[in-house]
Amino acid sequence: MAMIDSFQQSVPTFGRVTVVFSAMAQAFNAWQVRRGRRIALSQLLEFEPHRLDDIGVTIQDIEDARVLGAPIRPSKRREW
Numbered sequence: 001m002a003m004i005d006s007f008q009q010s011v012p013t014f015g016r017v018t019v020v021f022s023a024m025a026q027a028f029n030a031w032q033v034r035r036g037r038r039i040a041l042s043q044l045l046e047f048e049p050h051r052l053d054d055i056g057v058t059i060q061d062i063e064d065a066r067v068l069g070a071p072i073r074p075s076k077r078r079e080w
Contacts, residue, residue, distance in 0.1 A: 041066050
């Protein structure tokens with residue numbers, strides 16, 4: 001009987017497996033978000049300067065967002 005009890009205690013429960021898979025899914029989703037952000041910022045760097053000016057950001061704003069992970073904050077307000 002003692003062997004059966006110790007075996008049952010060492011087998012992971014369904015809840016533990018669920019927690020592990022949930023953590024893996026969250027890590028994968030976070031990786032996808034970081035990858036998408038990196039790709040989007042890289043594509044912004046390929047814009048011509050006058051197009052960046054139209055949307056109110058500079059190359060320095062994009063570089064800061066890439067390095068710091070912060071959202072892009074337009075550096076100047078454009079008056080139409």
